[in-house]
Amino acid sequence: MNAVESKKIWLSSPHMGGTEQSFVKQAFDTNWVAPLGPNVDGFENDLESYLQNDSHVAALASGTSALHLGLILLGVTQGDEVLCQSMTFAASANPIVYLGAKPVFIDSERETWNICPEQLELAIKDRISKGKKPKAIIAVHLYGMPYDAEAIHRIATEYQIPVLEDSAESLGSTYHGVKCGTFGDISILSFNGNKIITTSGGGALVAKNEELKRKAIFLSTQARDNAPHYQHSEIGYNYRMSNIIAGIGRGQMEVLDKHVGYRRNNFEYYCKHLNDSTDIKFLQEPEGSYSNRWLTCIETTSFELREQLRLALAKENIESRPLWKPMHLQPVFADCDAYLNGISNDLFDRGLCLPSGSNLREEDLFRIVSVIKNELR
Numbered sequence: 001m002n003a004v005e006s007k008k009i010w011l012s013s014p015h016m017g018g019t020e021q022s023f024v025k026q027a028f029d030t031n032w033v034a035p036l037g038p039n040v041d042g043f044e045n046d047l048e049s050y051l052q053n054d055s056h057v058a059a060l061a062s063g064t065s066a067l068h069l070g071l072i073l074l075g076v077t078q079g080d081e082v083l084c085q086s087m088t089f090a091a092s093a094n095p096i097v098y099l100g101a102k103p104v105f106i107d108s109e110r111e112t113w114n115i116c117p118e119q120l121e122l123a124i125k126d127r128i129s130k131g132k133k134p135k136a137i138i139a140v141h142l143y144g145m146p147y148d149a150e151a152i153h154r155i156a157t158e159y160q161i162p163v164l165e166d167s168a169e170s171l172g173s174t175y176h177g178v179k180c181g182t183f184g185d186i187s188i189l190s191f192n193g194n195k196i197i198t199t200s201g202g203g204a205l206v207a208k209n210e211e212l213k214r215k216a217i218f219l220s221t222q223a224r225d226n227a228p229h230y231q232h233s234e235i236g237y238n239y240r241m242s243n244i245i246a247g248i249g250r251g252q253m254e255v256l257d258k259h260v261g262y263r264r265n266n267f268e269y270y271c272k273h274l275n276d277s278t279d280i281k282f283l284q285e286p287e288g289s290y291s292n293r294w295l296t297c298i299e300t301t302s303f304e305l306r307e308q309l310r311l312a313l314a315k316e317n318i319e320s321r322p323l324w325k326p327m328h329l330q331p332v333f334a335d336c337d338a339y340l341n342g343i344s345n346d347l348f349d350r351g352l353c354l355p356s357g358s359n360l361r362e363e364d365l366f367r368i369v370s371v372i373k374n375e376l377r
């Protein structure tokens, strides 16, 4: 094997579009290094125009901080219960605990791998019958695949429980033509290094009106009252995005749709070249759903085969990873209640995320597919 062939292939690495540095340079040239500044406003405007649907965006330090403020804005406090999709990254659930509230986990459905409407309704009824109505629902569009928004929001409306939509992995995805990141009472985005666009680290809260956006910004900038001195009537946070970071975001917005296209091409390539195998299955888009295909994931026939593929790829210097380990299986959440149907356990056992960066080259994809095909022979 030559040096080029053995180059490390990452699961999802940052991919700059080219204009990011000019926005950052502008910030330096005008000394808008801090505080805030035109790039933050510009980035928020770019996101609002992209998302449409009367979105009001507050740029923040991370997706996790956006989830934290989102829960606060939905009124979650100490002792409350919050229903949360179990199959997700821990950052979806951790902010519940920051607030002294309790996560209650909900299993997935086969169609999207996201929060199961039946389990969700069962959980709501059960918690209410036990005398405690859940304060919020956290639903996640995992790997870019939209959750069943019609069913989930119908249930949420029926029981009058607000939804915090975790759209960290799904910027660029749509559900019946509507952009993910606009379905929740509050929604969040992430611009972490591995996401579809990145600011190196960052996030955003998407609100339904200007007043909620202003409240999010207020809380994210230390909750300063309107006074010449430093006065505080509420507990604040230091969660605002900086003007430098936002400059990277403005450049990245110019290539977002291109990145979605590249990631969807990766998915098509994998499907086309691995479709012959009965040992591998791909998650298809339900009618009306359009996934950004942030990560292409496969379902294998067994834990053993999944591990065989993962280790064979690793040996060839190719990063792959099991699907998210459900939160109800995480040691840190061992004492939390969960409503389960076995689906997320099963997906975690047999599922594998394949390299999916928007900067993968055809020869990279060829190399990955060759290793997998060789194992399946």
Ligand SMILES: *Cc1c(COP(=O)(O)O)cnc(C)c1O
Binding pocket: 061, 062, 063, 064, 065, 088, 089, 091, 092, 140, 166, 168, 169, 189, 190, 191, 192, 201, 202, 203
């Ligand atoms: C990445 C991610 C987050 C957290 O975003 P950060 O910007 O890394 O804090 C939250 N939820 C999901 C599903 C994610 O993938």
